[in-house]
Amino acid sequence: MSSNTxxxxxxxxxxxxxxxxxxxxxxTAAGILYVKIYEPGKRSADLGRLQQESYQGVFCSMxxxxxxxxxxxxxxxxxDAVSCSHRLTSFSDIxxxxxxxxxxxxxxxHVLLILDPLLLWNSNFHNNSRFYASFDEDLLAYVDSYSGxxxxxxxxxxxxxxWQAHSSDTETxxxxxxxxxxxLSVRENVSLFFPGGEEWLISNPDAYDTPLELxxxxxxxxxxxxxxxxxxxxxIDADNSSLTQFDTLVQAAINAPASYxxxxxxxxxxxxxxxxxxxxxxxxxxGIIGALTKASVHNRAIGGSSATQLTPDDKSFPSAVQRFxxxxxxxxxxxxxxxxxxxxxxxxxxxxxxVEQYRDGLQAGVQSLQDAYPDAEILIASSNFITAFxxxxxxxxxLNEILNDYVTGAEETAAAMNVFFLNTNEALQxxxxxxxxxxxxxVHPNEEGRFLFGTAIIKALDEDIFxxxxx
Numbered sequence: 001m002s003s004n005t006x007x008x009x010x011x012x013x014x015x016x017x018x019x020x021x022x023x024x025x026x027x028t029a030a031g032i033l034y035v036k037i038y039e040p041g042k043r044s045a046d047l048g049r050l051q052q053e054s055y056q057g058v059f060c061s062m063x064x065x066x067x068x069x070x071x072x073x074x075x076x077x078x079x080d081a082v083s084c085s086h087r088l089t090s091f092s093d094i095x096x097x098x099x100x101x102x103x104x105x106x107x108x109x110h111v112l113l114i115l116d117p118l119l120l121w122n123s124n125f126h127n128n129s130r131f132y133a134s135f136d137e138d139l140l141a142y143v144d145s146y147s148g149x150x151x152x153x154x155x156x157x158x159x160x161x162x163w164q165a166h167s168s169d170t171e172t173x174x175x176x177x178x179x180x181x182x183x184l185s186v187r188e189n190v191s192l193f194f195p196g197g198e199e200w201l202i203s204n205p206d207a208y209d210t211p212l213e214l215x216x217x218x219x220x221x222x223x224x225x226x227x228x229x230x231x232x233x234x235x236i237d238a239d240n241s242s243l244t245q246f247d248t249l250v251q252a253a254i255n256a257p258a259s260y261x262x263x264x265x266x267x268x269x270x271x272x273x274x275x276x277x278x279x280x281x282x283x284x285x286x287g288i289i290g291a292l293t294k295a296s297v298h299n300r301a302i303g304g305s306s307a308t309q310l311t312p313d314d315k316s317f318p319s320a321v322q323r324f325x326x327x328x329x330x331x332x333x334x335x336x337x338x339x340x341x342x343x344x345x346x347x348x349x350x351x352x353x354x355v356e357q358y359r360d361g362l363q364a365g366v367q368s369l370q371d372a373y374p375d376a377e378i379l380i381a382s383s384n385f386i387t388a389f390x391x392x393x394x395x396x397x398x399l400n401e402i403l404n405d406y407v408t409g410a411e412e413t414a415a416a417m418n419v420f421f422l423n424t425n426e427a428l429q430x431x432x433x434x435x436x437x438x439x440x441x442x443v444h445p446n447e448e449g450r451f452l453f454g455t456a457i458i459k460a461l462d463e464d465i466f467x468x469x470x471x
Contacts, residue, residue: 042085042086043086045085045086046082046084046085046086046097047096047097047100049082049084050082050084050097050100050101050104051100051104052104053082053106054080054106055079055080055081055082055106055108056079056080056081056106056107056108056109056110057073057077057079057080057081057082057108057109057110057111057112058081058082058084058097058098058101058108058110058111058112059073059081059082059083059084059112059113060084060088060094060097060111060112060113060114061084061087061088061113061114062087062088062089062114062115062116062119062120062156063087063114063116063119063156063212063213064087064209064213064214064219065083065084065085065086065087065114066085066216067209067213067214067215067216067218067219067220068083068114068219068220068223069083069216069220070082070083072220072223072224072227073110076224076227077110077227079109079110081110081112082101084097089119089123090119090120090123090124090134091120091123091124091134091135091137091138091139092134092138094113094138094139095137095138095139095142098111098139098142099142102142102146108146108149109148109149109150110149110150110152111149111150111151111152112151112152112153112154113151113152113153113154114153114154114155114156115153115154115155115156115180116155116156117155117156117173117176117177117180118156118169118172118173118176119156120134120135120176120180121172121176131179132179135179135180140183140184143184143187143189143190144187146189147188147189148189149189150189150191151184151187151189151190151191152190152191152193152226153184153190153191153192153193154192154193154194154195154222154226154231155177155180155192155193155194155195155196155233156196156212157194157195157196157198157201157202157214157222158173158196158202158211158212159202159203159205159207159208159211159212160202160203160249160250160253161205161208161211162211162212163202163250163253163254164253164254164257165211167250167254170247170250170251170254174243174246174247177194177242177243178236178243181233181235182235185233185235191232192232192233193226193231193232193233194231194232194233194234194242194243194246195222195225195226195231196242196246197242197243197245197246197249198231198447198448199249199448199451200283200288200447200448200450200451201218201222201283201447202249203253203258203292203451204218204282204283204287204288204291204292204451205291205292206218206282206287206290206291207282207283207291215282217281217282218282218283221281221283221447225447260292260293260458260462261293261458261461261462262293262294263293263294263295263461264293264294264295264296265336265337266293266295266296266336266337266338266339267295267296267297267298267331267332267333267336267337267338267339268286268289268290268295268296268297268298268338268339268340268341269297269298269300269324269332269338269339269340269341270285270286270297270298270299270300270301270340270341270342270343271300271301271317271320271321271324271340271341271342271343271344271365272301272302272305272341272342272343272344273301273302273303273304273305273306273343273344273346273347274301274302274303274304274305274346274443274444275301275343275346275383275384275443275444275445275453276299276301276343277299277301277302277303277305278303278444279450280299283447283450283451284299284450285445285450285453285454285457286298286299286301286341286454287299287454288450288451288454288455289454289457289458292454292455292458293458293461295339296333296336298331298332300320300324301343302315302320304347305317305320305344305347306344306347306348306351306353306358306361307344307345307348307358307359307361307362307365308348308351308353308357308358308360308361309360309361309364316361316365317342317344317361317362317364317365318361318364318365318368320365321365321368321369322368325368325372337375337376337377338373338375338376338377339376339377339378339379339461340369340373340376340377340378340379341378341379341381341457341461342362342365342366342378342379342380342381343380343381343382343383343424344358344361344362344383344410345358345382345383345403345406345407345409345410346383346384346386346403346443348361348406349383349389349392349396349401349402349403349406350388350389350396351396352396352397353397354397354399354401355399355401355405355406355408355409356409358406358409358410359409359410359412359413362380362409362410362413362417363413363416363417366378366380366413366417366419367417370417377419377420378417378419378420379419379420379421379422379457379460379461379464380410380411380413380414380419380420380421380422381421381422381424381457381460382406382407382410382411382421382422382423382424382425383403383406383407383410383424384424384425384428384430384445384449384453385424385425385428385430385431385435386403386435386439386442386443387432387435387436387439387442387443388442388443389403391432391435392404404425407423407424407425411423420460420464422456422457422460424453424456427456427459427460428449428452428453428456430449437449438452
């Protein structure tokens with residue numbers, strides 16, 4: 001190949017690269033202009049509210065602001081806040097809102113911002129000096145000028161689906177978060193939060209309207225966690241660095257994506273106590289299973305219930321099964337395969353029912369399900385590890401039975417009834433040293449714990465029931 005030809009190829013590659021960059025910047029600029037030009041109603045309405053209403057807090061978001069309800073602040077934080085409806089697109093946008101709020105005559109005590117580092121980078125046309133100048137002038141200046149105001153800043157949390165399709169953006173995102181976090185984290189009036197490395201959130205497709213934007217239910221959950229002080233950002237030098245956790249999670253998802261069986265042809269019905277029953281959304285154990293497998297899930301669990309039955313109309317497992325069988329079960333399509341997942345034991349142990357009573361209740365409920373649905377698959381999952389009652393080793397009945405005896409009882413019942421069994425303790429490996437990471441209190445799994453519990457059930461269903469069905 002001649003040197004002239006090589007020069008032409010290099011020139012063409014350089015020209016093509018320039019064209020691509022220009023096109024990308026043009027698209028970015030067009031997007032920003034679209035929001036600013038075609039959302040004048042939302043923007044002007046927001047600024048009007050900030051000028052005219054009485055409030056102590058201001059909430060602004062760079063994505064899906066409509067997903068963050070305004071009532072949350074007065075209900076959970078005790079102050080009124082204006083929740084702005086226009087999605088901010090740049091540092092200058094943030095400045096316009098903050099300037100309006102601080103000049104309104106209100107005594108503003110709280111500012112909550114959701115920042116999208118990639119959008120901020122794009123809005124500054126990938127120019128370092130412009131990015132830093134905008135950051136200093138349009139955000140940091142307000143943080144410093146209003147040192148008595150509490151700034152709560154939450155970074156965006158794109159889904160794993162997004163990162164798997166845009167793996168080249170992860171390094172840029174991490175660098176931008178560090179650039180933003182470094183000066184903000186040393187301000188005493190700033191609290192930083194980073195939900196982007198939470199597997200229970202970003203791995204769950206049912207938490208998102210688009211790969212970039214949480215839906216309303218998930219956004220509310222994140223906001224409540226932020227307001228409670230969890231999901232805090234930990235710098236790169238911390239033992240539990242937020243970005244290290246993020247990078248490990250995302251790189252693993254890119255290099256070896258998790259694979260879950262397609263169970264869209266299944267109805268899965270859940271019976272259990274508050275571990276299943278207290279949560280009914282995307283982050284519940286049934287919700288996680290449905291989101292990751294596409295199964296149709298039906299949560300019949302009841303908080304405070306046990307397997308032990310005392311009366312025919314109590315909250316026990318046998319009673320719950322009878323109510324299920326006697327009611328209109330139109331939710332069960334009849335066209336799909338059927339599976340039941342059962343999780344009891346904690347309240348049997350807490351209340352002091354004997355293991356024999358617990359086993360009798362499990363057996364009665366399972367027998368009724370088998371009689372009604374002889375082709376259905378059934379999985380009994382044991383109770384999870386707890387830190388209450390001396391890690392489940394305290395005696396609550398005259399037989400001195402501990403929680404592990406109920407786990408053994410569940411396993412023996414499963415074998416006797418020819419159904420499958422999951423030893424949750426063995427699967428999850430929670431113990432006195434690590435349980436606090438997975439429990440919201442001394443008994444109930446938190447969001448991460450429920451995610452791990454849910455995926456453990458999926459694995460059990462996949463390896464046992466759906467690979468080697470009993471029936």
